[in-house]
Amino acid sequence: MQKLCMDKAIKLNWLKVIPLGKNRDQPSGTSSKSLKSSRTTSKNRRFAIYCTDTLDKLPFDDKGASYVRSLLFFNTLERGDVLIPLKKMVLKSTFKRYKLLRVLDIENIGLSSLPSDVGYLIHLRYLSLRGSWVSKLPSSIKHLRCLQTLDLRVLSFVRLRIPNVLCNLERLVHLYLPAKPFILRKQAPKLRLKGLNNLETLSNFSDKCKADDVCALTNLREFSSCNYLSDPDSILPLLGSPNSALVHLDHISVMLESSFLSGNPGALASCKALHKLWIRGTLSESISSIMLPDNIAKLTFSGTEFLEDPMPVLEKLPHLKQLSLKRGFYKGTHMSCSAGGFKELNYLELDGLEDLTVWTVEKGAMLKLFSLEISGCHKLQMIPDGLRSVGSLQEVIISYMPWSFFGYWTPEKSLDEWHEYRKVEHVTRIDISKVLHTQQTNPN
Known part of the structure; x- marks a missing residue:
């Protein structure tokens, strides 16, 4: 079915797949002959680039720049632990020329930092750095006011530096934070989330985030944490306390320290949205006193x-x-x-x-x-x-x-x-x- 859909999309000039790299089944991305054969001047709107080697340039010309809406990079090496290096200058020139991009997906690609020129992509709706080794986000990301999905789930060993400007992305619907602890730039105390009034998905919440701001995310539907939480002020609103404004929340995956349950043994009983639960640490109470919800x-x-x-x-x-x-x-x-x-x-x-x-x-x-x-x-x-x-x-x-x-x-x-x-x-x-x-x- 996937092949059928791709073949149809390519036939309709809706998608162009460009294999790049040194592979016996693929042309070299660095040879002039390969670039010339892959170069396009047609009105393709979506490009998927399959990489097997260092990417020095993209096989596009400026004539088709105004038509490009989606740009997706894929690492096609058999070994999943090897990333294809993507030179920063490649993206810098791309961001300046293809300002009408709606989708940018840099999947499993070796890139140390996202160029500040990403701020030119004011029409961008979807940005994913999942599986990459990007370690620094530029503050210019605050200009992406149309962004609806932001995926920052970089490799687990990478400590991503995040500017405290995500709260400016007012149209954001889905936010996926790194699964491991990240670093806030300019020594900000907590990552601000207040202002993301359209946010429906908040993944990998941690103690690096400002807990009070979550209570104001009235459209939130899905929540997950990536470390063990113990602060009642940040947890109780999620669990359906009477004063909670999170009336749309219907799927919660949370990790709790036992100290929270010791002080609030019945806190989980009324949480109908709780689907996944991790509990760590000694509990003085019996398991029956925790009052686990039936829907878990x-x-x-x-x-x-x-x-x-x-x-x-x-x-x-x-x-x-x-x-x-x-x-x-x-x-x-x-x-x-x-x-x-x-x-x-x-x-x-x-x-x-x-x-x-x-x-x-x-x-x-x-x-x-x-x-x-x-x-x-x-x-x-x-x-x-x-x-x-x-x-x-x-x-x-x-x-x-x-x-x-x-x-x-x-x-x-x-x-x-x-x-x-x-x-x-x-x-x-x-x-x-x-x-x-x-x-x-x-x-x-």
């Missing part, structure tokens, strides 16, 4: 150190699809999943539950489970017998488990020789790796 679909715990078996509470969540239980989640030795529990669960992860000894699964539990991962549960004695009746189970991944868990079986032997194999023989994929001897421990 993805749940992750780490370091909570619950003393009572949490499964009787978690298995009653009617829409829970993914559950990850990380190191320090539970300090008890026995855990049980009862019949009829976890009706919608399709993914379960047990990672680093070092005190867990016995895990039982009754017949009729987790009937939609598709994938199970067990890692670093060093005292767990065996796989539950109840997994025999989970016909939907297609994947079992086991790692960093002691040799004794496998009855001294090793992955070099046939699975038929593993004494627990009969419990999961119906599973399509069984992946066992990093079997530990008694002196070894999980490096994580």
